[in-house]
Amino acid sequence: MDILIVEDEPEIARLIQHTLEAEGFSCQIANNGLAALQKFQELQPDLIILDLMIPGLDGLEVCARIRQKPGQKDPYILMLTAKGEELDRIIGLSTGADDYFVKPFSPRELVARVRALLRRSLRQGGQQNQMYQTPHFLVDLDQRSASRQLESGDTENLDLTTLEFNLLSTFLSYPGRVWSRTQLIDKLWGDDFFGDERVVDTHVARLRKKIEPDPSHPSFIKTVTGVGYKFEDAN
Numbered sequence: 001m002d003i004l005i006v007e008d009e010p011e012i013a014r015l016i017q018h019t020l021e022a023e024g025f026s027c028q029i030a031n032n033g034l035a036a037l038q039k040f041q042e043l044q045p046d047l048i049i050l051d052l053m054i055p056g057l058d059g060l061e062v063c064a065r066i067r068q069k070p071g072q073k074d075p076y077i078l079m080l081t082a083k084g085e086e087l088d089r090i091i092g093l094s095t096g097a098d099d100y101f102v103k104p105f106s107p108r109e110l111v112a113r114v115r116a117l118l119r120r121s122l123r124q125g126g127q128q129n130q131m132y133q134t135p136h137f138l139v140d141l142d143q144r145s146a147s148r149q150l151e152s153g154d155t156e157n158l159d160l161t162t163l164e165f166n167l168l169s170t171f172l173s174y175p176g177r178v179w180s181r182t183q184l185i186d187k188l189w190g191d192d193f194f195g196d197e198r199v200v201d202t203h204v205a206r207l208r209k210k211i212e213p214d215p216s217h218p219s220f221i222k223t224v225t226g227v228g229y230k231f232e233d234a235n
Contacts, residue, residue, distance in 0.1 A: 004045040033057025052081035067096035132172035134233035171231035180228040
């Protein structure tokens with residue numbers, strides 16, 4: 001597994017690198033935002049440890065650009081910062097980070113967070129040769145493909161990240177069911193989840209942008225106030 005460490009403090013960067021390489025990971029370091037984007041394109045890492053406060057482009061901008069153009073891989077992003085305020089956490093997650101880690105940190109916990117993130121893509125194993133279909137959507141679990149039928153009658157292939165695909169698959173597997181954030185976390189991440197449950201809201205918002213005709217007034221993924229979400233697709 002390849003990991004890109006984006007950190008401008010050399011001692012912290014080396015600590016993270018040595019800690020993870022001792023666990024068998026392959027790591028490279030970038031010390032500013034522009035270097036991070038360049039190394040991301042070259043390395044195509046499985047995971048990025050991204051400091052929020054870095055020279056040039058800050059961590060939020062780097063995260064947003066990677067999510068806009070993920071390349072061959074759409075990596076997991078672990079946001080790292082010395083700030084612990086609620087606002088910073090929400091902003092970090094809203095740009096597409098998968099988890100949020102505050103300095104100073106325990107190297108052991110960092111390894112646990114990294115391993116948990118990298119295991120997420122393996123949790124959907126064993127669901128082969130299955131399809132979920134509603135009037136407007138088709139998800140093929142075997143081919144890992146998803147498509148939507150447009151009002152014109154044409155079919156559009158959806159370009160979804162791994163997590164967005166798994167989230168849509170979960171919704172289509174039980175149309176009409178109300179899912180709490182806790183239930184979605186358990187379904188998608190299980191015991192591997194670390195962080196704020198509102199990360200679910202971030203990924204639902206990103207999925208809505210890709211499947212809803214008007215994401216601000218969703219037709220398919222409905223918010224159930226005080227509970228969570230449900231998926232509806234009528235003819």
